[in-house]
């Protein structure tokens with residue numbers, strides 16, 4: 254089964270109704286039925302968030318591909334040039350785009366595909382099966398087996414670190430976890446205040462000290478977290494450009510100092526990547542990765558860009574899993590990254606009925 258058919262069968266509304274009926278028949282106890290329904294409702298909500306958040310990317314990618322197939326029934330060299338342009342503009346990256354086109358040309362020849370719609374399906378299969386088959390860690394889950402679990406958020410200026418700390422705090426708190434925030438951006442005016450406001454909005458604790466050494470604050474924060482039995486510690490950090498050596502050294506120092514309190518902290522080091530920065534963002538992440546061992550990427554502001562193909566480029570260039578995706582500015586606009594929902598939002602949206 255091709256990817257598009259798989260996604261349709263997994264997420265289409267018709268199937269959901271049938272599944273719901275099936276569930277109702279099987280689960281006899283009322284309580285259990287209720288629980289199932291809540292799970293299904295949440296699933297539906299998350300799917301809708303992906304669809305809305307990926308509106309622009311879908312417009313720039315899937316809809317353009319569809320239009321291209323409609324106006325060119327037969328595939329020729331010009332058709333491939335057009336596809337190439339669409340992929341590059343979706344920020345798949347030049348190298349990967351060329352690789353994908355080459356593979357599509359070769360498979361189309363072997364399978365004797367000349368119809369443009371069939372070719373689009375082949376292209377999509379190649380793009381995303383390639384994604385799933387790339388090496389590196391693919392797990393999007395956070396491992397909470399350490400108590401506290403320490404999560405460090407890093408990235409360049411304005412990428413969405415502080416907002417993501419708040420969104421994660423909200424998510425973990427709603428899962429019943431005791432959450433502590435460390436306001437590691439101690440020097441920028443207004444930074445501590447910004448996170449303090451978020452902490453009170455979400456209803457979690459915060460440790461902060463303006464103009465204080467960030468590594469020392471992390472030391473104090475982790476001690477507090479151990480003493481007071483927090484489940485999760487989220488560490489906000491100052492935005493830093495990857496070419497500022499002093500600031501990059503500071504990041505490495507934060508990690509070293511944390512390890513004096515908890516030897517394997519931070520358990521997660523997430524690079525917060527603004528989807529609008531495209532290929533530059535990937536180059537930045539690569540330099541951060543040389544400075545501290547990153548464990549994953551959070552893509553933010555996906556709702557405001559048509560560069561949805563960046564997910565592919567991240568996998569290609571960084572071999573790091575995307576763990577969360579930011580789909581809006583609100584506290585609840587952060588989702589665990591789910592490849593199938595992402596692809597459904599990017600490729601089909603509400604057009605599959």
Ligand SMILES: Nc1nc2c(ncn2[C@@H]2O[C@H](COP(=O)(O)OP(=O)(O)OP(=O)(O)O)[C@@H](O)[C@H]2O)c(=O)[nH]1
Pocket residue numbers: 408409410411412413414415416417438444490491492493552553554555556557578579580581582586
């Ligand atoms: N639309 C949208 N906006 C976002 C998202 N994530 C963050 N933002 C916005 O991006 C802007 C910057 O966010 P911050 O969280 O302050 O970024 P930061 O990385 O902490 O910035 P510095 O501390 O200055 O480096 C804010 O206006 C956020 O509301 C998202 O997923 N979608």
Ligand SMILES: [Mg+2]
Pocket residue numbers: 414415416438444489490491492
């Ligand atoms: Mg910030």
